[in-house]
Amino acid sequence: MNWDDFESWGKRLSTWGADYHRTKSDRPVRAQVEPGEMLAQLPESPPEDGQDMTAIMEDFERIVMPGLTHWQHPRFFAYFNSNAAPASVLAEYLASIIAPQCMLWQTSPAATEMETRMMDWLRQSLDLPSEFQGVIQDTASSATLAAVLTMREKALDWTGNSHGLSGQKRLRIYCSPEVHTSIDRAIWIAGIGQENLVRIPIAGDWRGMDPDALRAAIAADRAAGHLPAGLILSVGATGTGATDPIEACMDVAEAEGLYTHVDAAWAGSAMICPEFRHYWTGTHRANSIVFNPHKWLGVQFDCSAHFLRDPSTLVKTLAIQPEYLKTHGKDGIINYSEWSIALGRRFRALKIWFVLRTYGLEGLRTRLRDHIAWSRDLHDRLAAHPDFEIVTPPMWSLFTFRYAPHGGVPAGTGDALNQRLVDAINDDGRIYLTQTRVDGALVIRFQAGQFETTEEDVRMAYDVITEIAGALL
Numbered sequence: 001m002n003w004d005d006f007e008s009w010g011k012r013l014s015t016w017g018a019d020y021h022r023t024k025s026d027r028p029v030r031a032q033v034e035p036g037e038m039l040a041q042l043p044e045s046p047p048e049d050g051q052d053m054t055a056i057m058e059d060f061e062r063i064v065m066p067g068l069t070h071w072q073h074p075r076f077f078a079y080f081n082s083n084a085a086p087a088s089v090l091a092e093y094l095a096s097i098i099a100p101q102c103m104l105w106q107t108s109p110a111a112t113e114m115e116t117r118m119m120d121w122l123r124q125s126l127d128l129p130s131e132f133q134g135v136i137q138d139t140a141s142s143a144t145l146a147a148v149l150t151m152r153e154k155a156l157d158w159t160g161n162s163h164g165l166s167g168q169k170r171l172r173i174y175c176s177p178e179v180h181t182s183i184d185r186a187i188w189i190a191g192i193g194q195e196n197l198v199r200i201p202i203a204g205d206w207r208g209m210d211p212d213a214l215r216a217a218i219a220a221d222r223a224a225g226h227l228p229a230g231l232i233l234s235v236g237a238t239g240t241g242a243t244d245p246i247e248a249c250m251d252v253a254e255a256e257g258l259y260t261h262v263d264a265a266w267a268g269s270a271m272i273c274p275e276f277r278h279y280w281t282g283t284h285r286a287n288s289i290v291f292n293p294h295k296w297l298g299v300q301f302d303c304s305a306h307f308l309r310d311p312s313t314l315v316k317t318l319a320i321q322p323e324y325l326k327t328h329g330k331d332g333i334i335n336y337s338e339w340s341i342a343l344g345r346r347f348r349a350l351k352i353w354f355v356l357r358t359y360g361l362e363g364l365r366t367r368l369r370d371h372i373a374w375s376r377d378l379h380d381r382l383a384a385h386p387d388f389e390i391v392t393p394p395m396w397s398l399f400t401f402r403y404a405p406h407g408g409v410p411a412g413t414g415d416a417l418n419q420r421l422v423d424a425i426n427d428d429g430r431i432y433l434t435q436t437r438v439d440g441a442l443v444i445r446f447q448a449g450q451f452e453t454t455e456e457d458v459r460m461a462y463d464v465i466t467e468i469a470g471a472l473l
């Protein structure tokens with residue numbers, strides 16, 4: 001394939017892409033395939049000779065497309081959306097055409113400096129104080145791992161990397177039971193151990209951790225000779241949108257000298273709207289904050305914004321400088337690979353630039369406010385329906401509910417009934433939902449957040465849910 005072929009295929013793919021997006025809402029949201037179907041259609045061995053692009057594209061349409069779940073479908077109400085606004089797709093296309101590797105300032109000065117500016121644009125958009133500096137990580141999981149490693153190193157006076165953890169005091173990290181599993185994995189990978197991730201009980205409608213219980217747990221750990229190292233707070237956790245009382249928890253963390261990390265992977269985007277910022281009052285006191293523009297802001301995966309009040313602690317934890325990575329004679333430059341786990345880095349700042357300029361903050365705010373209002377409308381309609389009960393109240397555009405038919409179901413069968421409802425809805429294909437557990441019970445999650453979702457799409461969710469539920473019994 002040469003660049004002339006690339007030119008003609010590039011044009012064809014632009015047309016294909018626009019057609020796909022114009023007609024995607026006619027497709028079932030979740031892939032309607034069985035495990036192994038894709039694998040059975042792929043040759044077991046690679047071709048010895050090159051093949052024609054026409055044949056490759058035909059196979060793509062025939063084999064791959066039916067096996068995809070459509071994340072950009074306007075009735076994708078499962079998990080959290082991973083938006084890819086058209087402006088972001090174009091930026092990714094440019095980044096993949098030029099394909100720079102942006103590990104050091106000198107390997108891509110423009111990418112580095114744009115990253116600095118874009119992270120500051122995002123900081124201002126969320127109204128975080130100017131002392132925060134940012135870095136783009138691939139995912140929130142990586143940002144959280146970087147923060148946990150920093151907690152570890154700071155608590156061990158920067159001896160963990162050199163000496164390892166054996167013979168050290170037990171490090172203790174605190175969080176609520178609602179946190180995302182990326183927190184557990186960061187604790188494992190950092191060598192701290194699951195047993196030392198202390199779950200503080202939650203209280204109240206926001207399902208946030210109880211600050212008094214946090215204080216008591218830290219005191220008990222100190223009395224036992226352990227080393228409290230860090231606090232991980234959630235704003236909009238994945239299951240139900242659980243949100244910790246940040247200000248009260250920060251009081252405890254500061255008094256105890258703990259390094260603090262706020263996981264706002266999903267809900268952080270909503271902080272571009274001033275009316276939602278009361279949910280995370282006190283976050284400006286955290287050491288580290290992560291949110292994913294690749295969820296609700298339309299900047300396509302992967303793009304995770306990681307803010308640090310003092311990046312030098314992170315850099316002290318992660319930076320390593322063999323001679324071949326040094327940039328001599330350029331003072332004041334940033335090598336962002338020293339702020340993250342991986343050395344290699346893609347040019348992710350470009351898509352933030354394209355998206356913020358194309359939609360403007362007002363354009364983005366309008367979308368988020370619409371999603372939240374439409375989701376609340378669905379919440380109100382389900383709450384008024386005799387056969388449904390709301391389990392957790394709306395947190396931004398997320399709430400959970402349960403099918404509890406009037407007259408009741410045999411004791412102990414409610415979970416199975418609700419799982420059958422989720423499965424039947426997803427087999428139907430018009431909308432896509434997922435389940436979670438709240439206090440042990442299986443519940444159905446709803447959240448709206450796709451860039452092109454309309455009020456009509458959310459209203460259709462009500463029709464689909466009630467129609468399929470009615471047919472189940």
Ligand SMILES: *Cc1c(COP(=O)(O)O)cnc(C)c1O
Pocket residue numbers: 080138139140141142180182236237238263264265266292304
């Ligand atoms: C999505 C999510 C994550 C994980 O995000 P990745 O970027 O996929 O690692 C972590 N925490 C919360 C609250 C999330 O919603």
